[in-house]
Amino acid sequence: MTTPSSSAANPSTADTARTTSITWQLAGAVGLGLVMLYGVAFAESPLLHNAAHDVRHVTVKPCH
Numbered sequence: 001m002t003t004p005s006s007s008a009a010n011p012s013t014a015d016t017a018r019t020t021s022i023t024w025q026l027a028g029a030v031g032l033g034l035v036m037l038y039g040v041a042f043a044e045s046p047l048l049h050n051a052a053h054d055v056r057h058v059t060v061k062p063c064h
Contacts (some may be wrong), residue, residue, distance in 0.1 A: 040052045
């Protein structure tokens, strides 16, 4: 006789793990996006700042 796997025996455990994983992935993506936005846009390096500035112009978003 075989024993069912834990996720098959309790599907809610697998759903909870999947939801937790997606939540961490979304939090990581938001964190990375904020670092890129504020870290590059307000960078002291003229090269990084100008690159971010030029991207805003290319994508037709107002910046000033």
